[in-house]
Amino acid sequence: MTPSTTPRASSALVPLAFGDLQGCRRPFQQLLAKAAPPDGTPLWLTGDLINRGPESLATLRDVIALGERAVPVLGNHDLHLLSVSAGIRKSKKGDTIAEILTAPDAGDLLDWVRHRPLAHFENGILMVHAGVVPQWDATLTMELADELQRALRAPNWKETLAGLYGNEPNRWKPGLKGLDRLRVTCSALTRIRFCKADGTMDFSSSGTLDSAPAGCMPWFDVPSRKTADVTVVFGHWAALGLTLRDNLIGLDSGCVWGEQLSCVRLAQNPSERTLTQVDCVSCRIPGATGE
Numbered sequence: 056m057t058p059s060t061t062p063r064a065s066s067a068l069v070p071l072a073f074g075d076l077q078g079c080r081r082p083f084q085q086l087l088a089k090a091a092p093p094d095g096t097p098l099w100l101t102g103d104l105i106n107r108g109p110e111s112l113a114t115l116r117d118v119i120a121l122g123e124r125a126v127p128v129l130g131n132h133d134l135h136l137l138s139v140s141a142g143i144r145k146s147k148k149g150d151t152i153a154e155i156l157t158a159p160d161a162g163d164l165l166d167w168v169r170h171r172p173l174a175h176f177e178n179g180i181l182m183v184h185a186g187v188v189p190q191w192d193a194t195l196t197m198e199l200a201d202e203l204q205r206a207l208r209a210p211n212w213k214e215t216l217a218g219l220y221g222n223e224p225n226r227w228k229p230g231l232k233g234l235d236r237l238r239v240t241c242s243a244l245t246r247i248r249f250c251k252a253d254g255t256m257d258f259s260s261s262g263t264l265d266s267a268p269a270g271c272m273p274w275f276d277v278p279s280r281k282t283a284d285v286t287v288v289f290g291h292w293a294a295l296g297l298t299l300r301d302n303l304i305g306l307d308s309g310c311v312w313g314e315q316l317s318c319v320r321l322a323q324n325p326s327e328r329t330l331t332q333v334d335c336v337s338c339r340i341p342g343a344t345g346e
Contacts (some may be wrong), residue, residue, distance in 0.1 A: 102130025
């Protein structure tokens with residue numbers, strides 16, 4: 056059993072799932088206070104804990120301080136932090152990760168980030184940062200996520216991380232091996248928004264549903280998607296906004312864009328799920344993007 060599926064002592068408490076924090080510490084604190092979950096409630100986080108918001112370092116420290124209560128998955132901004140730290144990529148305009156990289160305990164902070172899972176599955180609810188391709192069921196998703204997270208925890212993790220960037224291959228095939236296999240897994244779990252009916256991913260648009268590339272649709276609307284039998288919780292897609300369906304919970308409601316930060320109580324019965332939100336007007340950063 057992988058760490059991302061290990062039952063917790065607090066599993067009797069209904070988890071609370073949060074959208075992308077992106078360094079927006081104050082809204083996170085406000086939302087926690089407003090939702091007022093019982094002590095010990097697991098706090099699921101859809102990834103992109105840091106970057107673009109004004110308090111990336113403090114936000115990361117807050118999440119780490121939650122200990123076992125915090126159940127985050129890695130997002131593309133979290134991987135970007137690791138890549139910049141490893142010299143694989145350069146910081147971009149609008150990044151707010153320098154304070155993490157120059158912190159006296161930067162090594163420990165980065166090590167914690169690197170050891171987070173890429174997916175979490177518990178009680179029929181699957182959490183990923185961006186999405187899944189339609190050919191994957193929950194079991195295969197967790198197997199592929201485990202392969203990737205083990206590779207990122209290995210001694211040669213920098214070599215692996217450097218090989219994850221790129222848009223090809225953009226379609227899952229069971230016979231994929233090596234870095235191609237890991238890259239497709241990473242692209243789906245941390246980057247996907249639109250794809251074709253056959254699962255071919257298209258990364259040319261990060262906009263609203265109206266901006267779908269020709270022949271593409273949101274990954275979650277592909278007919279016969281094999282994760283339709285579980286509830287998928289995800290973030291990443293700020294332009295999509297809050298999306299609540301019986302088997303789909305999209306939680307990136309654009310906090311770093313000055314919109315809202317959202318959390319949902321993940322009751323098994325969709326009718327018993329509750330939404331809590333706070334405004335994020337204090338968090339909007341000039342030049343923030345949806346990536």
